Amino acid sequence: MTPSTSFDVRRPVVRSYLPAYLANAVKHVRAGGHAVIRATPSWYLLLPCDDDGDMPELAAWALLDLQLTKSTRVRAGEAKGLVRARITRELRYIVEGWIERDSVEKKSTTVVTLDCVACGACCRDNDVLLDKDDFARWREAGRTDLMDGQFLRARKRKLKLLPNGDCVHLCGNMCGIYEVRPDNCRAFPAGSECCLFARDEAREKAEARAKAPAV
Ligand code: SF4
Ligand code: SF4
Structure with missing residues (x-):
């Protein structure tokens, strides 16, 4: 029998709110969720933050997934202390996908069971930047x-990908250089929006391959 390598991650549930229901959004975020406030003219993301100004890892990675580099701490009002970040119009479809995915969830957080050994999705079609x-x-x-x-590309600043998109160090679904893998691979958090996106993309590709007529 193959030993189980699966583990549970508690992740935030994403919900959307109109500005009139900000109090509900704040309650959801303080309970560990992420909120999208559909304000006019700009939507924004409302995320948790501790008293020292540090965001939980999965909240910080939600910003990274959207490539949002600007966020501010709310200074006053019922959302005081939380982090807000403007969602540009071009990014709305991404957060709409998160909201749709989580529409079945009843609470502010949910537990997802993952198995990196059986997955490897984040080691495909990626951009692992290297540093000194x-x-x-x-x-x-x-x-x-x-x-x-x-093993390298982009003037030795990134790990090479094979023609099929796999990282050059991927062996099956496992990292062939796990003990010495780059910092960017170490930092990637399971259960983050980036992880869930990679898994969805890998599943869609596998389904498309399965449907493709045999040549
Ligand atoms: S995509 Fe997520 S579950 Fe899959 S290997 Fe990467 S961190 Fe693990
Ligand atoms: S170095 Fe290892 S962990 Fe990093 S992308 Fe490649 S296979 Fe994945």
């Missing part, structure tokens, strides 16, 4: 072979 710490780690571990051009 990664090269230092490889040197220290005696793995200077990983600096060879066959």
Whole structure:
């Protein structure tokens, strides 16, 4: 029997609110959820934040998934202390997808069971940027072979992808250099919007392949 490698992650549920129901949105966010406020003219994301100004990891990664670099701490009113970030019109379809996905959820957070060993979705069609710490780690571990051009691209600033989109170090669904993998791979949080997106994309591709007529 194959040992189970699955684990549970509690993740925020995304809900949308009209500005008139801000109090409900705030309650949802303070309970660990993420809220989309459909204000006019701009929608915005309302996210949790602790007293030191630090956001939970999955909230920070929701911003990263949207590539939102600007966010502010709400200074007054019922949402005081929470983080808000403007959602541009072009990004609305992404948060609408999150809201639709979570419309079945009853609470502000939900538990998702994941198994990275059976998945590997974030190791495909990605853009793993390397920095000097990664090269230092490889040197220290005696793995200077990983600096060879066959494993790198973009002037040695990224890991190479194979023609099928797999990371050059992916073996099945597992990382072939797990102990010395780059910092960006270490930082990627399971259960984040980026993780869920990668899994959805991988599933859609697998379904399309299954439907494609055999050649
Ligand atoms: S996409 Fe998520 S579940 Fe899949 S391997 Fe990456 S972190 Fe794990
Ligand atoms: S180095 Fe390993 S963890 Fe990082 S993308 Fe490649 S296979 Fe995945």
